[in-house]
Amino acid sequence: MRQLFISDLDGTLFNSQAKISEKSADLLNNSIDGGIFFTFATARTAASVVPLTKSIRVNVPCVLMNGVSIFDAKNCQYIRNEYISPENSARIASVLESLGQNGFMYKICGNSLFCEYTELDSPSMENFYNVRKYKYDKQFCKVSRFSDSCSENVVYFTLLDSFEKLDKVRQQISLIDGIRFEFYKDIYSSNIWYLEIFSDKASKFNGVDYLRKNFHFDKIICFGDNLNDIPMFNACDYKIAVSNADKRLKELADCVIGSNNEDAVAVWLSQNL
Numbered sequence: 001m002r003q004l005f006i007s008d009l010d011g012t013l014f015n016s017q018a019k020i021s022e023k024s025a026d027l028l029n030n031s032i033d034g035g036i037f038f039t040f041a042t043a044r045t046a047a048s049v050v051p052l053t054k055s056i057r058v059n060v061p062c063v064l065m066n067g068v069s070i071f072d073a074k075n076c077q078y079i080r081n082e083y084i085s086p087e088n089s090a091r092i093a094s095v096l097e098s099l100g101q102n103g104f105m106y107k108i109c110g111n112s113l114f115c116e117y118t119e120l121d122s123p124s125m126e127n128f129y130n131v132r133k134y135k136y137d138k139q140f141c142k143v144s145r146f147s148d149s150c151s152e153n154v155v156y157f158t159l160l161d162s163f164e165k166l167d168k169v170r171q172q173i174s175l176i177d178g179i180r181f182e183f184y185k186d187i188y189s190s191n192i193w194y195l196e197i198f199s200d201k202a203s204k205f206n207g208v209d210y211l212r213k214n215f216h217f218d219k220i221i222c223f224g225d226n227l228n229d230i231p232m233f234n235a236c237d238y239k240i241a242v243s244n245a246d247k248r249l250k251e252l253a254d255c256v257i258g259s260n261n262e263d264a265v266a267v268w269l270s271q272n273l
Contacts, residue, residue, distance in 0.1 A: 001218045001219055002216060002218050002219075003037065003217065003218065003219045003220070004037045004038075004060060004212070004217040004219075004220045005037065005039075005221050005222075005223075006039050006041050006060075006063075006208060006221070006236070007038075007040055007041070007222065007223040007265050008222075008224040008225060008229050009040055009042040009044060009052070009053070010043075010188075010226075011187045011225035011226055011242070011260055012223050012229075012245075012260055012265060013040070013223070013260070013265050013266075015260055015261045016260065018052070019052070020052070020053065020055055020056065021263055022055075023263050023266065024265070025055040025056055026266075027263065027266035027267060027270045028265075028266045029056065029057050030270065031270055031273060032057050032059060033057070036273060037059055037217070038058060038059065039058050039060040039061065039062045039063075039211070040053065040058070040062040040063070041063035041067075041204050041207060041208065041222070041229075041232050042062070042063070042065075042066075043065060043066045043182070043194075043196060043228055044064065044065070045065055045106065045113055045138070046064060046069070046073070046078075046113060047113065047136045047137065047138040048136045048138070049062065049064060050076060051136060053073065058074065059074075060211060060215060061079055061211065063204060063207030063211070065155065065196075065198065065202070066202065066204055066231075067082070067198075067203040067204045067206050067207035067231070068082050068155045068156055068198050068199070068202040069082075069108070069155070070207060070211070076111075078111055080210065081108050081155055082198065082199040082201045082206075083152060083153065083154065084154045084156075084178075084179060084199050085152075085178060086150050086151055086152055086154070088178050088199075089105075089146075089150035089154040090147055091173075091176050092173055092176065092179065093105075093145065093147040093150055095169060095172045095173055095176075096146060096157075096159075096169065097145060097146070097147060099165075099168055099169055099172070101165065101168075101169050102118045102119045102120075102121050102125065102159075103117070103157055103158055103159035103160070104116070104129075104159075105117070105156070105157050106155050107151070107155065108153060108155050109153050112139070113138075113139070114138075114139035114141060115132075115139065116140070116142070116149055117142060117143070118142070118144070118146065122160075122161065124160050124161070124189065125160060128160060155198060156197070156198050157195075157196065157197040157198070158195075159194070159195040159196075159197075160186065160192050160195075161192070161193065161195075162191060162192070162193065163185075163193045166183065166193050167183075169195055170183055170195055177200075178200050179197055179198065179199060179200055180197075180198065180199070181195060181196060181197045181198070182194070182195075182196045182227070182228040183195050183227075184228050196228075203231045204228070204232035205231035205234055205235040206231075206235075207232075208220060208232055208235035208236060209235055219238070220235070220236045221236060221237065221238040221239075222235075222236040222238075222239055222240065223241075223242065223257075223268075224240075225242050225244060225245040225249065225260065226245070227246055227248065230252065233249070233253070238254050238255075239252060239253045240254065240255045240256070240257055240265075241256050241257075242256070242257060242260050242264050243256055243258055243259045243262075243264070244259045244260055
C-alpha cells in the first residue's frame, strides 16, 4: 500500500518558537530515508516554508496557503495555483474598504509570489510584515487601495485583527460566490485572529485530494492542530491531532498524540512505522 503522511506546520510540527526541533528533523529524516512519503499542508507561503523546513528531506510536493498552491519545495516551483477571479478580488477589496479594514493581498506571477498591503495600522500587522520581509525576504509593495490593484494574479487575502473586527468582514465576504475563507485564532497571540480569503476551488481538502490522485496514494494519514485543518482531516483516511489542538479538531481525530513541543509528530512516525 502506497501511503502519504502529511502534517500541518504551525502548532503541529513546529514548536512554540515556530521551528522544527533538531530532534524532530532527525527522526523525520530517518523515517523518510526508511521509505515513507512525507510532506506538509499549511497556511504559510513558500517564502517562509522553504527556509523553515530546509532541514527535512521532504519527498512529495506540499500544500500551501490553505490549498491555494501545490508547491515543489525541493525545486522551488509551483505546480498548481488557484486564483481568485478579478471580479471577486474587486468585491473583496470593496468590503475591506467599506469597513476600513487593512490587510495583505497575495499575487503569483509565473513562479514568483509577492504581497501588496495598504496600511500597517497595528502592532500585529507590523510584526507580520517585518518577520516576512526581513527574515524570509518576501516581496512587499504598498498600495493606496486594493481595488486599484485587482488582477487575474490574485490568489489570497490575509487579514489579522480582533475577532470582532474580522467577524464583520467575514459576514460580508461570506455572501460572495466563488470564494471561501478560513477564520481562526492565532496560536502565537492571545487576542489576534486570522481571516484568510481565497478561491472556493482552493482548500486543504482539494490539495490533499490532488496529491492522492496525481501521486497515486492509497492511504493518507495527517496531523493537525487548528480549525483550518478540518478540510485536511476530511480528506484523509486516518486523522491525528496533537494534544495542544483545538478541542473541536480533537473530536474529529482518530488519535490524539503529544504536543507540538514534544516532537509528537516525528516521535509517532518513528514509533509506528
